[in-house]
Amino acid sequence: MDFEFRAQQDQVRRSVEDLFDFQGRMIGRGTYGKVFKAKRKEGNDSTDYALKQIDATGQSMSNSAIREIALLRELNHTNLINLQRVFLSHVDRRVSLLFDFAEHDLWKPLVSSQMLSLHQHLRR
DSSP states (O other): OOHHHHHHHEEEHOOOOEEOOTTTOOOEEOSSSSEEEEEEEESSSSEEEEEEEOOOSSSSHHHHHHHHHHHHHHHOOOOOOOOEEEEEEETTTTEEEEOOOOSSHHHHHHHHHHHHHHHHHHHH
């Protein structure tokens, strides 16, 4: 890659910390890292976002994580949470995934409905 082009791109590229406020707003942990609730720092956008930070310090990213990111970039459906953007930080070896925010995931409703059907089945 052309060194001058890369230097120019590095100056234009903005980090996730430049664009979003998420410090101290951790809402959970996932398989690959931490999840934060984020808001844009600039503009009138009051939309909430979910920011997943994958820390690859001291190790390389797993192949399954890379495949999952590639798949998420291709998916586009009204019933799925959309991956908005991928941020790469070469300085601290971190990948940040910006998603639409959803207050709840499907895990609890699925588990509770399975437990309810199991309970109803056992009462018979």
